[in-house]
Amino acid sequence: MKKKEILKLAKRDFEKAWAETGKNLKNPHHDEEYPRLHFKPGQTHPLSDTMAQLRQAYLLLGFQETINPLFIEEDHVYRQFGPEAPAVLDRCFYLAGLPRPDIGIGMDKIAQIEEIGVSLDEEKIQGLKEVFRSYKKGETSGDDLIHDVSLALEVADATGLRVMERVFPELKELTPISSKTTLRSHMTSGWFITLNALNQNNTLPVKLFSIDRCFRREQREDSSHLMTYHSASCVWMDDEVSLDMGMAVSESLLEYFGFQKFKFLLDEKKSKYYIPGTQTEVYGYHPKLNEWVEVATFGLYSPIALAKYGIDQEVMNLGVGAERIAMILGGHQDIREMVYPHTYGKWGLSDREMASMLHLNLYPVTDDGRRLMESIIQTAVEYGDTSSPCEFTAFQGEFMGKNIEVKIIEPEAGTKLLGPASWNRVHVYQGNIVGVPQPAEIERFQSPDDIVEKLLSMGKEVMDDLAIKALKKGIPTGISYMDGVAAQAAYRMEEMVVSGEEQLKLRATIAKSPSDINLKLDELAMRYINSNNKVIDIRGPIFCTITGEIKD
Structure with a gap:
């Protein structure tokens, strides 16, 4: 069932649509079934990498990790x-919740339930009332409400859901009611609560750090502000604490990331939970950036705020924005693109990724087929420049239990066995897929400059600018036009033997699209090419004819 049809059905009958989606499950390819399914190493997120480094740095400085209250x-x-x-x-952000309404069951509700096809008696009605009473008192979870209603009515969950949707709209009309609980907007809110719990029960000094998420109700999100961020914060509690500790900790922490010079400036914001004159901005100089950047803030907690939590000791607090460090080290200009690259970042594929998305479409399945493919290629290499008319046997002998003969032929006079583009190779350069002329016999690690020189010495046409750049700077796929033709021919020979046909003739003329040389490009790469005005230029004359015949 298509997506549009599923959505239409879901509007009419959600439970039925949900059940229908289960019928769309497909069995995986044999190679992707457990236990044959294997995973390759994945890619980390730069923010997670930075937080892992911050965590390691704090641990090396002797701080103990903790998790502060979030609510x-x-x-x-x-x-x-x-x-x-x-x-x-x-x-x-204030937290809100939906109130649990009084759900009555009058005669009109009973009639509506029976119209849906549910037969009711006094026992079922009392059972339904008990479910709603339990829900109102908080004894029944909202997750279980539909199931409990279905049990009380002795119907399937699908019918219970239909009853709740059509007969009891009270649940849809509920309005959230705010509480006095907020989401942590900065780590300090949690530190006071944690230090209060630890006070008098731990030996001094107390050195703790926490790297966790905070939430801030910004007016809008932009290149430097998100409504949720990660604070890498620490506290140092002792009988006596000075600003020098804040400077020393911040310097040692940031040296872990390659910062080499530091300067400390009083922060003009003057938050009331800090002692006046102690809130300090930390600027670091990183050789990679060649400039000073603000990277942290520290200060000494106010005795007034500490006293409200029964804390007699002094406390130094340092805060580092994990996103800030990740942006600096990664050279990112927009925090949204760094944190949410799939949503805000410009979508793109690297040349190497695109090269991995280009495949030979038809490829021999059997060992005999793969050996035949190699024989065709070797014969083409050896005799490709032979003047026509001509024909050469690429293989003769047993093939999948049959005796076959495979030839490369060119009956037309005044040409050659193969066309001039037969040995073109496919490269990917800046998102373009380009066919590049190359000699038939080429060493695997031969330099692009040597290839160009060899082509010129052979009297080949000078390549256009894109082809030259693709050869010198692009990613080679290692696929020649003849590779695609030979693979397709070997695959067709396997089909010939299996199907019982006795003869086969395969003709490749002028390549215009990937399919002409038996190539298949993943849909994702094709979408990237079309949306970014890139090109697929694999034009070229192949003019190769391959015949196969069963000789039994």
Whole structure:
């Protein structure tokens, strides 16, 4: 069933549409069945790499990892920020939940349920009322409501879902009610709660770090702001703590990432949870960047805020934005493109990726077929420049239990056994797929300059600019036009033997598209080429005729 049909059916009957999707499952290819399915190494995300490095750096500095509370009650923000709290709460996300309604079952509801085809009696009605009563009291999870309704009515879940959709619209009309709980907007909110729990129960100094997600209700997301980010934060609690500790920790932490010089400037923001004159911005100089960049902030927690949590010790706090470090080291200009490359980044394929998406379409299945393919190629290499008319036997003997003879022929006079493009090879350059003239006999690691020189010495036509660039700078696929023709011929010979046919003739003339040389390009690569105005230029005369005959 197609996607549009599924969506139409889902609007009419979601449960039926959902059940229909199960019928679309296909058995995997034999090579992709368990346990033959094997995985190749995947690719990491730059942000995850940076967080892993930050974690390792903190551990090497002797800090213990912890996880701070994520759900912060509004009261904690007032305790930490004092009069500044309302402005801070403006950038916080509040959590909300749906109220659990009173769901009544009157005579009209009973009639509607029976119209759906559900027979009711007093026992089922009481059972349904008990399910709704339990749901209202919070004893039944919302995840289980449909199933519990179905059990009470003694019907399938599909029917229970239909009853809830058509008879009890109260659930669809619910409006969320906000609580006093916020999502952590900065790691400090969690640190006060954690330090309060640890106070008096741990030996000093207490050195903790946490790398975790925070949420900030920005007016909009742009190249430098997201509504969720990762804070790599630490605290150092002791009887006496100085700003020098913040400088030393930040310097040691950032040296791990290659920063070599540091300078410290007082931050003008002056957050109320820090002691006045201690909130400090850290700037680092990285040789890769050749400039100073802001990379961290530290300060000493205010005794007023600490006292509200019963903490008598002094606390230094340092915060590093993981996304900030990842952007600096990766040279990214837009945080959205770095964090969400599939959504915001410009989609593209590397030449190497595209080269891996180009395949021989028809390829011999048997060992005999693959040996025949090689024989055809070797014969073509040896006699390709022979003047016509001519014919050469590429193979004669037993093939898949039959005695066959395979020839390469050119009956027309005044030409050669093979056309001039037969040994063109396919390269990928800047998203273009290009056929490049090359000698029939070429060493695997021969340099592009040597190939051009050899072609010129043989009197070949000078290649166009794109072909020369593809040869010198592109990614070679290793596929020649003749490889594609030979693979197709060997595959067809296998079909000839299996089908019982006695003769076969395969003719390749002028290549215009990948299919003309038995190549297949993945749909993803084709979509990339079309959407980016790239080209597939594999034009060229092959003029190769291959015949096969069973001689029994």
